[in-house]
Amino acid sequence: MNDNPANDSPRFSQSSNRAFRNPWVLAWIGGFLLVLGVNIAFIVTAIMTNPGLVEKDYYEHGKDQEENFIKQREARNRLGWQMKLDAVHKPILGQPARYTFNVVDTRGVPVAGDKAVIQAYRPSDVHADFSTEMQEIAPGVYSAELVFPLKGIWDLNAVLTKGEDSLKITQRISVLSNNSR
Numbered sequence: 001m002n003d004n005p006a007n008d009s010p011r012f013s014q015s016s017n018r019a020f021r022n023p024w025v026l027a028w029i030g031g032f033l034l035v036l037g038v039n040i041a042f043i044v045t046a047i048m049t050n051p052g053l054v055e056k057d058y059y060e061h062g063k064d065q066e067e068n069f070i071k072q073r074e075a076r077n078r079l080g081w082q083m084k085l086d087a088v089h090k091p092i093l094g095q096p097a098r099y100t101f102n103v104v105d106t107r108g109v110p111v112a113g114d115k116a117v118i119q120a121y122r123p124s125d126v127h128a129d130f131s132t133e134m135q136e137i138a139p140g141v142y143s144a145e146l147v148f149p150l151k152g153i154w155d156l157n158a159v160l161t162k163g164e165d166s167l168k169i170t171q172r173i174s175v176l177s178n179n180s181r
Contacts, residue, residue: 072167072168075165075166075167076167079105079165079167080105080106081103081104081105081111081160081167082103082104082105082106083101083102083103083158083160083167083169084101084102084103084169085099085100085101085118085156085158085169085171086099086100086102087099087173088100090174090176091146091148091154091173091175091176092175092176092177092178093148093149093150093151093175093176093177093178094147094148094149094178095147095178096145096146096147097145097146097147097148098143098144098145098146099118099134099143099144099145099146099156099158100137100141100142100143101116101118101134101141101142101143101144101158101160101169102140102141102142103140103142103160104140109140110138110139110140110141111140111160111162112136112139112140112162113136113142113160113161113162114161114162114163115133115160115161116133116134116136116142116158116159116160116161117131117132117133117134117158117159117161118131118132118134118144118146118156118157118158118159119131119156119157119158119159120132120146120148120154120155120156121154121155121156121157122150122152122153122154122155123153123154123155124152124153125150128149128150132144132145132146134158142158142160148175150175151175151176151177152174152175153172153173153174153175154172154173154174154175155170155171155172155173156170156171156172156173157169157170158171
């Protein structure tokens with residue numbers, strides 16, 4: 001029997017791979033590789049799916065945002081217009097969908113505006129955004145037909161302008177594919 005404790009200690013060398021058999025070392029290496037892989041996937045996804053949702057004059061728009069919000073709120077309170085945006089049926093990809101925009105004052109009298117516009121805004125792709133002028137089909141009732149080029153979530157803004165006054169109503173919709181009726 002060997003009584004020398006120096007000879008009982010394990011021998012480590014540069015060529016030994018015992019550390020790579022230790023579960024703690026393997027867990028640290030696996031965790032590091034997992035975090036690295038997820039970050040690479042996020043970077044590739046961000047580059048490949050850039051929606052371009054940065055407004056051109058974002059600084060100027062942001063500076064004036066609170067002022068514009070206050071102006072809109074004051075105009076809404078002063079005018080007292082009640083607005084409603086409706087669709088005849090659920091919008092389907094590539095098929096026309098008719099939208100009506102009703103505007104009445106505090107007494108229920110229809111508001112005849114100078115111009116009514118509907119804007120379709122795609123939150124995930126700025127290149128798909130479009131707007132159309134609405135036609136007045138009755139006093140205070142405006143209508144337009146929209147054809148959506150992409151399925152999914154859209155934000156609609158209906159804006160009525162009368163003289164110096166302008167108010168809008170926003171509605172989020174979901175455009176269905178041809179197969180999901």
